[in-house]
Amino acid sequence: MTDSRSMPNRRNVLRLAFAAGVGLSASSALTSCATSGGDEDTGGKATGGGAKADAKNPFGIKDGATGTSVIFNGGWGIDYVTFAAKMFEKTHGGKFEVKPSTQISQQLQPRFVGKNPPDLIDNSGANKIGLNAIVDQLEDLNDVLDANNLEGKPIKDTLYPGAKSPGTIDGKLIAINYVQTVFAIWYSASLFQENDWTPPKTWDEAYELGGKAKSKGKFLFLWGKEAATYYQTLVIGSAIKEGGDDVRLALENLDKDGWSHPAVQGAIKGLEKIIKAGYMKPGGAGTQFTQAQAQWSRSQEALLYPSGSWIENEMKKQTKSGFKMTGAPEMTETGSSKMPLTALHAAADEAFIVPSDGKNPASAKEVLRIMLSKEAAANFAKTKLTPTIVKDTVPTDGFGSTALQSQTKLLEDAGKDVFTFNFVNLYGTNQDQLVPWNSFLSGKIDAAGLTKSLQAISDKVRNDSSVKKAKVT
Amino acid sequence: MRPGRVGFLLVTLGLPLAFYLGLVVWPFIQAFGYSLTNWTGFSGNFDVIGLDNYVTLWNDEVFRRAVINNILLVTVVPLVTITLALALATMLTVGGASSGAVRGLSRSSFYRVVSFFPYTIPAIVIGLIWAQNFDPSNGLINGALTSIGLSGFESYPWLGDARTAMPVSMFVIIWAFVGFYMVLFVAAIKGIPAELYDAARVDGAGRIRMTFTITVPMIRDNVQTAYIYLGIFALDAFVYMQALNPGGGPQNSTLVMPQVLYETAFRKNQFGLASAMGVVLALLTLFFAVLVILAFRLTRGKDPR
Numbered sequence: 001m002t003d004s005r006s007m008p009n010r011r012n013v014l015r016l017a018f019a020a021g022v023g024l025s026a027s028s029a030l031t032s033c034a035t036s037g038g039d040e041d042t043g044g045k046a047t048g049g050g051a052k053a054d055a056k057n058p059f060g061i062k063d064g065a066t067g068t069s070v071i072f073n074g075g076w077g078i079d080y081v082t083f084a085a086k087m088f089e090k091t092h093g094g095k096f097e098v099k100p101s102t103q104i105s106q107q108l109q110p111r112f113v114g115k116n117p118p119d120l121i122d123n124s125g126a127n128k129i130g131l132n133a134i135v136d137q138l139e140d141l142n143d144v145l146d147a148n149n150l151e152g153k154p155i156k157d158t159l160y161p162g163a164k165s166p167g168t169i170d171g172k173l174i175a176i177n178y179v180q181t182v183f184a185i186w187y188s189a190s191l192f193q194e195n196d197w198t199p200p201k202t203w204d205e206a207y208e209l210g211g212k213a214k215s216k217g218k219f220l221f222l223w224g225k226e227a228a229t230y231y232q233t234l235v236i237g238s239a240i241k242e243g244g245d246d247v248r249l250a251l252e253n254l255d256k257d258g259w260s261h262p263a264v265q266g267a268i269k270g271l272e273k274i275i276k277a278g279y280m281k282p283g284g285a286g287t288q289f290t291q292a293q294a295q296w297s298r299s300q301e302a303l304l305y306p307s308g309s310w311i312e313n314e315m316k317k318q319t320k321s322g323f324k325m326t327g328a329p330e331m332t333e334t335g336s337s338k339m340p341l342t343a344l345h346a347a348a349d350e351a352f353i354v355p356s357d358g359k360n361p362a363s364a365k366e367v368l369r370i371m372l373s374k375e376a377a378a379n380f381a382k383t384k385l386t387p388t389i390v391k392d393t394v395p396t397d398g399f400g401s402t403a404l405q406s407q408t409k410l411l412e413d414a415g416k417d418v419f420t421f422n423f424v425n426l427y428g429t430n431q432d433q434l435v436p437w438n439s440f441l442s443g444k445i446d447a448a449g450l451t452k453s454l455q456a457i458s459d460k461v462r463n464d465s466s467v468k469k470a471k472v473t
Numbered sequence: 474m475r476p477g478r479v480g481f482l483l484v485t486l487g488l489p490l491a492f493y494l495g496l497v498v499w500p501f502i503q504a505f506g507y508s509l510t511n512w513t514g515f516s517g518n519f520d521v522i523g524l525d526n527y528v529t530l531w532n533d534e535v536f537r538r539a540v541i542n543n544i545l546l547v548t549v550v551p552l553v554t555i556t557l558a559l560a561l562a563t564m565l566t567v568g569g570a571s572s573g574a575v576r577g578l579s580r581s582s583f584y585r586v587v588s589f590f591p592y593t594i595p596a597i598v599i600g601l602i603w604a605q606n607f608d609p610s611n612g613l614i615n616g617a618l619t620s621i622g623l624s625g626f627e628s629y630p631w632l633g634d635a636r637t638a639m640p641v642s643m644f645v646i647i648w649a650f651v652g653f654y655m656v657l658f659v660a661a662i663k664g665i666p667a668e669l670y671d672a673a674r675v676d677g678a679g680r681i682r683m684t685f686t687i688t689v690p691m692i693r694d695n696v697q698t699a700y701i702y703l704g705i706f707a708l709d710a711f712v713y714m715q716a717l718n719p720g721g722g723p724q725n726s727t728l729v730m731p732q733v734l735y736e737t738a739f740r741k742n743q744f745g746l747a748s749a750m751g752v753v754l755a756l757l758t759l760f761f762a763v764l765v766i767l768a769f770r771l772t773r774g775k776d777p778r
Contacts (some may be wrong), residue, residue, distance in 0.1 A: 105739045105740075109514055109515060109739075112516065113514070113516065113517060127739060129742070130742045132742070133513040133514065133516075133742035134516070225632075225718070226719060282609070282628050283610060283628035283629065283630040283633065284609075285633025286608070286609045286629075286630025286631055286634065286638075287608060287609055287630065287633070288604065295610060427741070428736075428740040428741040428742070431720060431721070435721065435723075435725055438633065438723055439724060442630070442633065444635075444723075466511045466522075466743065466745075
């Protein structure tokens with residue numbers, strides 16, 4: 001028999017194991033904690049480049065160069081990137097991987113921290129990364145736009161005006177937004193023709209149209225709870241056209257009284273009058289936005305819907321046949337605005353970014369250069385029925401789509417008067433802004449209450465020293 | 474000690490303990506560490522800012538609203554769910570005919586299966602289905618109400634009105650859980666010796682009396698466990714709230730802490746602040762569990778333990 005005292009009892013074993021466990025995790029913490037991925041040089045870091053750069057091969061891609069990418073798999077799918085990757089592989093003989101994802105932020109966050117992000121990322125969708133957190137970790141992409149495209153023309157000369165601005169922070173082009181979106185007020189051209197209506201040019205005209213709609217048992221506008229801020233986009237667009245660049249800068253830079261600017265107030269009051277008159281379909285605060293949109297595009301319960309040009313694609317299956325979806329420019333307050341009525345809130349979407357810590361940033365830039373070529377851009381426009389930021393890829397018949405035709409026309413009419421604004425996306429405030437907007441559209445708070453809430457949201461970001469601000473000029 | 478024994482101990486105690494420490498305790502400590510920083514989540518750089526994040530949370534109206542909503546949930550959901558589940562379980566086990574042996578309603582096994590159904594459906598599906606039912610224009614609820622002549626409910630936004638959004642969300646959660654806890658309580662009640670009920674009946678006790686003097690005291694451990702489980706769930710409630718009102722509802726009336734946390738981390742890139750929220754949530758959960766255990770201990774009465 002062994003002496004029982006030499007036997008460790010269960011409690012002591014547990015105690016020992018616990019101590020060992022804590023010690024183990026504490027020591028491993030020093031070496032492998034989630035945020036301690038040191039700066040040690042990886043030695044022979046591949047860049048995808050290395051060969052001599054010239055006009056035909058501006059990033060000096062070597063034969064057999066490789067690269068990886070993570071592409072948001074949403075409305076546009078990923079095949080248009082695969083298309084460009086194939087062209088890359090054909091020219092350079094290497095392999096460019098294209099991986100789909102719908103959880104960009106969640107999946108890539110640890111890779112950014114661990115300093116091994118993919119070379120190219122399509123940062124889009126509901127789970128995209130708020131770019132102001134990673135500005136310092138991204139390549140400046142101005143050299144892509146300065147390079148020649150595959151047809152031998154400088155890429156920057158082939159793009160729509162304003163294509164650069166949404167991806168530019170403090171002068172650095174951190175993202176190339178590939179898909180051209182215009183923001184407009186969408187309506188059914190056929191319905192308007194039947195009733196002899198015209199899309200409103202001012203808020204007063206919109207109010208009058210609301211009365212005419214009411215007599216037909218229809219509403220002027222409707223909304224869904226997740227998309228209440230589409231009306232914020234409309235109000236801001238309208239205010240910028242009315243009051244010019246001052247308005248845009250005040251809001252972008254989170255000014256103390258940005259939301260009290262007379263032009264912004266004019267637009268909010270214009271909308272308030274419409275809501276008070278009952279021309280806004282009630283119940284939107286409890287309706288899913290796609291359901292609400294179907295009430296507009298299928299059952300035609302309301303005449304107008306403010307949205308981006310993705311609306312045609314989004315509602316394709318739920319649009320009444322013969323609807324003839326058409327976009328009209330956002331209305332102004334007075335009709336004697338600082339910018340012409342044809343001025344357009346248009347912005348490129350689908351932000352492609354190249355992390356500096358990636359292994360082959362040059363390969364990623366080369367793929368972007370290929371995507372911006374006429375061939376790849378035309379391929380996108382044709383298969384997705386949506387233009388990219390590359391001009392002149394959509395024929396005048398818009399591949400048979402009235403929405404696409406009107407989008408091209410809106411862009412043409414606007415000419416150089418194209419603007420966009422970024423602060424909502426940049427600081428991730430949309431969620432906070434949805435709350436007062438839903439209340440306002442339901443008629444629960446008035447213009448003053450809405451202004452106060454929106455200003456409070458801007459103030460909160462401005463006063464939060466932990467949030468990095470971008471100065472917009 | 475014999476070598477075989479060491480191996481046995483290592484496998485049965487050491488491994489689970491290592492897993493527990495590495496995957497549960499360590500992330501907790503890490504989260505607390507991050508909550509003291511201004512980490513943005515996407516780089517290795519951050520500054521230690523002490524308790525600033527907690528001060529921010531204290532002053533943050535939206536987060537306070539979420540805490541209040543969670544406390545509302547934790548007060549109402551377990552209470553109503555358990556009361557209903559107990560009532561139903563009693564009906565199914567001792568609520569039957571008042572003559573002869575004590576038994577449940579006829580066809581009780583059918584009712585049991587039917588009420589268990591909701592629990593077999595994933596929470597997200599339940600949330601989405603009910604969101605459709607409560608749709609103002611095309612929902613079943615308003616359709617039914619207007620068809621019986623209540624025209625005031627035409628396009629009434631149940632989930633879009635601050636007065637009804639929270640009660641409706643609670644209803645959906647309770648609807649989803651009652652069946653499961655009913656089955657749990659049925660099993661517990663079946664474990665009570667039938668003689669007790671028979672004796673009580675001979676003494677002239679009615680069903681209500683039997684419920685309060687026999688059933689509830691005999692299954693109080695089950696009730697306590699159920700209360701803690703449901704409470705922890707109500708402090709989360711992420712899935713249902715996300716399905717019913719992803720934005721937190723009108724005037725943030727259904728916003729819960731995990732939603733704010735998710736938003737703060739992945740949309741606003743304030744991982745430090747989000748970690749602080751996680752710590753607050755964990756502390757609240759612990760506090761709740763202790764509170765329930767204490768309450769049950771204090772109300773134990775003369776029953777020696």
